[in-house]
Amino acid sequence: MASPPEILPDSEEPILAEAVERPSVPLRKKLRELADSPWLVLGMLFFVTLFLGLPVLWASRGFRPWSKVLWTVLVLVWTGIVFWLFYALMLYVVYPPLKDFRW
Numbered sequence: 001m002a003s004p005p006e007i008l009p010d011s012e013e014p015i016l017a018e019a020v021e022r023p024s025v026p027l028r029k030k031l032r033e034l035a036d037s038p039w040l041v042l043g044m045l046f047f048v049t050l051f052l053g054l055p056v057l058w059a060s061r062g063f064r065p066w067s068k069v070l071w072t073v074l075v076l077v078w079t080g081i082v083f084w085l086f087y088a089l090m091l092y093v094v095y096p097p098l099k100d101f102r103w
């Protein structure tokens with residue numbers, strides 16, 4: 001088996017690394033742009049976070065104050081419906097088999 005070639009430090013040219021500044025958008029600005037997008041905030045509220053996303057709604061500059069109140073009420077009603085559906089699912093689908101199960 002052949003031995004690997006010996007690398008001498010002076011036999012190759014050194015690689016020069018240079019730090020280059022690149023313009024980047026700060027994370028706070030990106031998050032602010034996302035929070036100010038009305039459709040994104042509403043989609044998040046109704047399909048992902050329910051009532052836990054209300055602080056994002058109130059921090060958003062994409063809504064007027066009266067519309068924030070309206071959307072808050074609608075999100076709370078929607079959250080109640082989702083929780084009630086979860087309760088009904090547990091009561092009628094999950095609980096009956098467990099009730100008949102012999103521990």
